[in-house]
Amino acid sequence: MQKSLHIDPGKCTGCLQCEMACSYDNEGAFNPSKSRIKVFAFHDEGRFVPYTCTQCDEAWCMQACPVDAISVDAATGAKVVSDARCVGCKVCTIACPFGTINYNADTGKVVKCDLCEGDPACATACPTDAITFIDANWTGLERMRAWAAKTDSGAQASA
Amino acid sequence: MQYVVVGAGPAGVVAAETLRKVDPAGAVTLIGGEPEPPYSRMAIPYMLTGKVGEDGTHLRPAAGHYDARGITVINDRVARVDPATKTVVTESGASHAYDRLLLATGSHPVRPPVPGLDLPGVHHCWTLADARAIAEKATEGRHVVQMGAGFIGCIIMESLWERGVKLSVIETADRMVPRMMDTRGGAMIKQWCANKDIDVHTSASVTAVEPNPAGPGDKLVRLSDGTGIDADLVVVATGVHAYTEFLDGTGIQVDRGIVVDDHMRTTVPDIYAAGDCAQGRDFSTGGYDVHAIQPTAVEHGRTAAMNMAGIDVAYQGSLIMNVLDTVGLITCSFGRWDGVPGGDTARVVDEGAYRYMCLQFDGDVLVGALSLGRTDHMGVVRGLIQNRTRLGPWKQRLMEDPNRVMDAYVSLSQVAGT
Numbered sequence: 001m002q003k004s005l006h007i008d009p010g011k012c013t014g015c016l017q018c019e020m021a022c023s024y025d026n027e028g029a030f031n032p033s034k035s036r037i038k039v040f041a042f043h044d045e046g047r048f049v050p051y052t053c054t055q056c057d058e059a060w061c062m063q064a065c066p067v068d069a070i071s072v073d074a075a076t077g078a079k080v081v082s083d084a085r086c087v088g089c090k091v092c093t094i095a096c097p098f099g100t101i102n103y104n105a106d107t108g109k110v111v112k113c114d115l116c117e118g119d120p121a122c123a124t125a126c127p128t129d130a131i132t133f134i135d136a137n138w139t140g141l142e143r144m145r146a147w148a149a150k151t152d153s154g155a156q157a158s159a
Numbered sequence: 160m161q162y163v164v165v166g167a168g169p170a171g172v173v174a175a176e177t178l179r180k181v182d183p184a185g186a187v188t189l190i191g192g193e194p195e196p197p198y199s200r201m202a203i204p205y206m207l208t209g210k211v212g213e214d215g216t217h218l219r220p221a222a223g224h225y226d227a228r229g230i231t232v233i234n235d236r237v238a239r240v241d242p243a244t245k246t247v248v249t250e251s252g253a254s255h256a257y258d259r260l261l262l263a264t265g266s267h268p269v270r271p272p273v274p275g276l277d278l279p280g281v282h283h284c285w286t287l288a289d290a291r292a293i294a295e296k297a298t299e300g301r302h303v304v305q306m307g308a309g310f311i312g313c314i315i316m317e318s319l320w321e322r323g324v325k326l327s328v329i330e331t332a333d334r335m336v337p338r339m340m341d342t343r344g345g346a347m348i349k350q351w352c353a354n355k356d357i358d359v360h361t362s363a364s365v366t367a368v369e370p371n372p373a374g375p376g377d378k379l380v381r382l383s384d385g386t387g388i389d390a391d392l393v394v395v396a397t398g399v400h401a402y403t404e405f406l407d408g409t410g411i412q413v414d415r416g417i418v419v420d421d422h423m424r425t426t427v428p429d430i431y432a433a434g435d436c437a438q439g440r441d442f443s444t445g446g447y448d449v450h451a452i453q454p455t456a457v458e459h460g461r462t463a464a465m466n467m468a469g470i471d472v473a474y475q476g477s478l479i480m481n482v483l484d485t486v487g488l489i490t491c492s493f494g495r496w497d498g499v500p501g502g503d504t505a506r507v508v509d510e511g512a513y514r515y516m517c518l519q520f521d522g523d524v525l526v527g528a529l530s531l532g533r534t535d536h537m538g539v540v541r542g543l544i545q546n547r548t549r550l551g552p553w554k555q556r557l558m559e560d561p562n563r564v565m566d567a568y569v570s571l572s573q574v575a576g577t
């Protein structure tokens with residue numbers, strides 16, 4: 001059974017440990033602006049929402065890539081960017097309807113969540129279990145799945 | 160079932176792979192008209208800057224990719240299609256029978272009627288062969304004149320600039336990237352280029368290219384205002400048109416591109432079309448148009464292939480969208496960035512910081528957007544537009560600050576009841 005990130009915004013306190021851990025693990029520095037998971041704050045409502053790639057089945061980023069630089073990691077199911085092949089054209093960044101693959105001007109490549117090879121640093125760092133890494137069946141991904149289905153121009157669903 | 164796909168760009172390759180997936184027993188032949196492995200035109204600029212080698216442009220780099228899928232790849236040009244006998248005939252004289260045929264021949268660069276464009280050292284930047292010729296001539300310090308500063312022109316411009324040439328760019332429209340940027344954004348891009356020592360002329364046209372043995376550069380490019388610019392190399396990027404000439408006499412209807420219905424069928428039975436050559440359904444207008452962008456080519460290819468294999472898929476239409484990096488200034492455009500009648504517009508601009516964001520609404524639904532100077536989370540603009548998300552209270556918030564588009568998306572998609 002593959003696992004996926006489960007996010008429960010109700011438990012998030014906005015401490016940003018996930019952003020710190022992600023940037024440290026992946027970029028070697030505590031720099032939330034380089035984190036692949038982002039916590040959005042809605043101060044009026046007193047809510048915090050951690051948000052990152054759900055490794056969606058449609059994989060718009062992967063479909064749109066003109067040079068085969070994004071592939072599926074067979075072990076984790078994550079859609080992973082190959083730095084060696086990415087040319088930095090950014091087409092994936094506008095094709096992904098979730099906005100979870102982004103351009104890093106310092107490297108000239110795109111970055112996205114790769115599930116840290118099956119041991120996501122954000123989930124480990126989260127002190128309140130707002131982010132957990134659990135069996136895919138249990139993650140309430142339906143909201144995003146529904147969103148994905150609606151964005152579909154008709155071509156993705158059945159192939 | 161014998162499937163023949165003509166054209167080995169992204170539309171053709173995705174179609175061939177999809178056919179294989181959904182009809183494991185079918186025979187799939189992919190015919191590409193250039194003597195190269197299937198490659199991606201849009202990776203050419205990155206080959207010119209040296210970011211990748213030629214193999215970095217290949218659509219499927221893995222060795223044996225096509226063989227492993229039982230896709231027969233043929234390098235030959237199709238000279239004509241004969242719907243009566245259901246065959247295509249190539250320039251080498253070979254004939255290939257089809258049960259279902261896909262036309263994915265892309266577009267061709269347009270050569271404007273300017274005297275002198277037949278001189279040596281005048282090139283399009285469309286094929287790998289063009290790119291090799293440009294790479295040879297566009298070396299540090301050489302004089303290069305580029306005709307056209309549209310979307311593709313601007314991408315090529317960046318790679319020429321990175322090669323250290325002395326660069327002039329001539330655009331007939333009143334601004335750069337006129338088809339994906341408004342007047343304000345176009346002016347900001349022009350100023351940005353000027354700051355990088357690129358000599359940009361807008362509302363100007365090239366009247367002739369003349370030999371100029373005295374140099375510097377062996378050519379002189381004459382402009383409508385009388386200016387003459389030295390050139391070793393002239394790059395012509397003045398637009399493209401769907402490549403359909405070889406279909407004359409087949410009965411396949413061609414308008415701006417090959418006319419297709421919402422199943423990517425042409426007007427002739429068992430013949431489909433996809434990608435730059437096809438006039439497919441447009442999400443924003445509900446009409447049919449040629450988009451000539453990579454994401455549309457891929458969606459077309461997949462949709463056409465499924466219908467060819469007998470899986471009924473109606474195409475909802477593709478959203479026109481572009482992201483452009485003009486020597487470091489990143490711009491995006493989506494859908495109806497120029498607005499709709501009776502709709503609302505939200506703009507925030509900071510010219511000094513090269514930041515600009517413009518959203519277009521129809522009621523409380525986002526229908527188009529422009530951005531300049533930001534890249535973070537721009538994909539959600541696509542999501543919001545293509546889902547036709549009712550923005551509710553977020554419409555007013557975005558009217559006040561269009562930069563909050565990601566907040567709007569996260570709130571509407573992740574936080575129930577907001």
Ligand SMILES: Cc1cc2nc3c(=O)[nH]c(=O)nc-3n(C[C@H](O)[C@H](O)[C@H](O)COP(=O)(O)OP(=O)(O)OC[C@H]3O[C@@H](n4cnc5c(N)ncnc54)[C@H](O)[C@@H]3O)c2cc1C
Nearest residue numbers: 166167168169170192201237264265434435451452453456
């Ligand atoms: C320099 C450059 C930069 C670009 N940058 C971007 C970008 O940033 N974003 C974006 O979205 N798009 C970009 N594009 C456009 C993008 O490359 C095209 O939209 C895309 O390649 C279209 O795919 P296609 O498969 O429809 O056609 P093509 O890629 O043009 O492929 C057509 C194929 O058909 C073959 N062919 C043609 N005629 C025949 C024949 N008679 N017989 C056999 N084969 C034939 C050709 O050889 C080719 O293999 C760029 C293009 C260029 C040139």
